[in-house]
Amino acid sequence: MTITRGLFLTLGLAAGAVGALELLARGSHNLISATTWLVGGVLLHDFVFAPLVVMLLLAGMTVLPSWARPAAAAASVVLVTVTLLAVPVLGRFGARPDNPTLLDRPYAAGWLVFAGLVLGCACGWAFVQRRGEGRQ
Amino acid sequence: MSQLKLPIPRETDFKSRLRDPAVASRVGLWLGVCFGLAFLTGLYSHFAQADYTWFPLPTRPSWLYRVTQGVHVAAGTAAVPLLLVKLWTVFPKLFARPPREKRALVLHGLERASIGVLVATAIFQLATGLANTSGWYPWAFSFRATHYAVAWLAIGALLVHIAVKLPVITGALRTDVDAADQDRPGGAATTGGLSRRGLLRTTWVAAGLAVLTTTGSAVPFLRSVSVFGVRSGRGPDGVPINKTARAAGVTASALSGEYLLSVSAGDRTRTLSRAELEALPQHTATLPIACVEGWSAVAEWTGVRVRDLVALVDGPPGAAVLVTSLQRRGHLRRTRLPGNFVQDADSLLALRLDGEPLSLDHGYPCRIIAPNRPGALQTKWVGSLEVET
Numbered sequence: 001m002t003i004t005r006g007l008f009l010t011l012g013l014a015a016g017a018v019g020a021l022e023l024l025a026r027g028s029h030n031l032i033s034a035t036t037w038l039v040g041g042v043l044l045h046d047f048v049f050a051p052l053v054v055m056l057l058l059a060g061m062t063v064l065p066s067w068a069r070p071a072a073a074a075a076s077v078v079l080v081t082v083t084l085l086a087v088p089v090l091g092r093f094g095a096r097p098d099n100p101t102l103l104d105r106p107y108a109a110g111w112l113v114f115a116g117l118v119l120g121c122a123c124g125w126a127f128v129q130r131r132g133e134g135r136q
Numbered sequence: 137m138s139q140l141k142l143p144i145p146r147e148t149d150f151k152s153r154l155r156d157p158a159v160a161s162r163v164g165l166w167l168g169v170c171f172g173l174a175f176l177t178g179l180y181s182h183f184a185q186a187d188y189t190w191f192p193l194p195t196r197p198s199w200l201y202r203v204t205q206g207v208h209v210a211a212g213t214a215a216v217p218l219l220l221v222k223l224w225t226v227f228p229k230l231f232a233r234p235p236r237e238k239r240a241l242v243l244h245g246l247e248r249a250s251i252g253v254l255v256a257t258a259i260f261q262l263a264t265g266l267a268n269t270s271g272w273y274p275w276a277f278s279f280r281a282t283h284y285a286v287a288w289l290a291i292g293a294l295l296v297h298i299a300v301k302l303p304v305i306t307g308a309l310r311t312d313v314d315a316a317d318q319d320r321p322g323g324a325a326t327t328g329g330l331s332r333r334g335l336l337r338t339t340w341v342a343a344g345l346a347v348l349t350t351t352g353s354a355v356p357f358l359r360s361v362s363v364f365g366v367r368s369g370r371g372p373d374g375v376p377i378n379k380t381a382r383a384a385g386v387t388a389s390a391l392s393g394e395y396l397l398s399v400s401a402g403d404r405t406r407t408l409s410r411a412e413l414e415a416l417p418q419h420t421a422t423l424p425i426a427c428v429e430g431w432s433a434v435a436e437w438t439g440v441r442v443r444d445l446v447a448l449v450d451g452p453p454g455a456a457v458l459v460t461s462l463q464r465r466g467h468l469r470r471t472r473l474p475g476n477f478v479q480d481a482d483s484l485l486a487l488r489l490d491g492e493p494l495s496l497d498h499g500y501p502c503r504i505i506a507p508n509r510p511g512a513l514q515t516k517w518v519g520s521l522e523v524e525t
């Protein structure tokens with residue numbers, strides 16, 4: 001175990017050094033911009049996204065009956081993560097007027113279908129849970 | 137005026153028994169697999185584009201780059217739900233109070249710093265990679281160089297994190313996921329409705345759906361379900377376009393009646409019109425075009441073998457060829473086709489795509505298409521070929 005850990009630590013520090021040197025080699029303009037995005041990502045997650053999720057979860061757990069909670073939690077995990085992933089296509093930020101082969105799908109409609117299917121499955125699950133609780 | 141003061145939470149304020157090593161190590165394991173895959177395929181792509189002489193790329197199999205880059209983007213995509221769930225499970229750690237004892241404090245500080253680097257670089261890689269696949273560049277840094285540099289930082293921080301946590305990880309993975317002895321002190325009060333196993337299954341479903349709904353751009357049979365795919369796969373002759381002739385500023389020069397391709401080796405130069413190129417022996421090859429942004433498409437390309445053009449000017453067999461586009465700007469205006477690619481029978485200066493003359497956006501009057509090359513190096517609107525002598 002000690003040897004494995006030592007190996008991981010050494011390799012990790014070496015890889016990190018390669019990354020730091022590569023980043024520094026790109027000049028200060030590149031470094032400042034990259035650092036802003038590196039730090040910005042953590043701040044956005046730790047102090048905006050994560051607290052928001054914690055608060056919404058607390059609210060959901062207070063409002064929802066126990067039979068609806070597992071389905072609601074699972075649906076939230078799927079919907080929130082996939083929606084975040086789809087932000088660049090939903091916003092079509094990279095679209096270029098001269099290139100119709102890029103971002104050429106009806107993304108909003110696709111999202112509605114996706115969200116509908118996820119919520120449909122969740123409702124089905126919650127319904128089964130409720131019947132199960134009723135029998136007990 | 138009254139002051140509103142929100143208390144800073146403590147690690148023990150988070151009661152859910154889902155936030156513990158049992159879940160974190162299992163999600164972390166797959167997150168590590170995804171980051172490992174993305175790192176290795178990313179390195180391969182970087183070397184393929186950098187054209188290092190100490191890393192000669194094979195020309196076969198012709199689909200290799202298509203697969204490695206497809207895996208790169210799919211691994212990064214699957215990592216998004218995995219990372220978000222992983223960060224959720226360990227969020228209470230953010231509020232852990234530092235120890236009082238000096239040595240413990242130093243170790244604690246070092247670990248927190250390495251975690252800071254890991255979280256920052258992981259979020260950065262996934263966010264910038266994702267934006268890049270959709271052609272969105274809302275930053276000032278150079279994407280390719282910075283994504284490459286930060287990849288080393290991320291994999292380094294990940295290895296350090298594994299080194300620090302190895303006893304916790306192996307302990308957690310050896311015990312049943314819902315066993316009570318894995319509860320954090322102070323935790324275990326609530327589950328938020330899901331069991332640990334339930335949360336894990338949900339996470340795998342989310343990661344699977346993330347890949348299914350996006351990879352149709354590279355895997356044709358998934359197109360109908362890839363509602364978030366950046367490209368539907370449609371385009372002139374069934375092949376999408378990355379950069380249009382208008383964006384490259386080559387419309388006038390590519391359509392000019394005076395267009396001539398220049399082929400040279402040392403002081404020997406031949407110029408050929410498009411009609412003269414069509415009169416040379418033609419060869420047809422079915423090859424994929426695989427973009428670094430993850431989309432790919434297979435098509436039937438017809439044109440003159442690059443090695444036949446090299447022979448026209450008595451270029452030495454096995455020499456590399458410098459390909460220059462009619463584009464005036466851009467670092468990919470000039471690319472180098474290494475010797476083994478020049479020799480390959482399927483490396484073409486293509487004039488036709490699926491039997492039709494190349495459309496302007498696909499590189500008319502002629503473009504390079506070679507097996508197992510990143511799409512960015514399949515130079516369009518070729519103006520000259522120079523054999524390295």
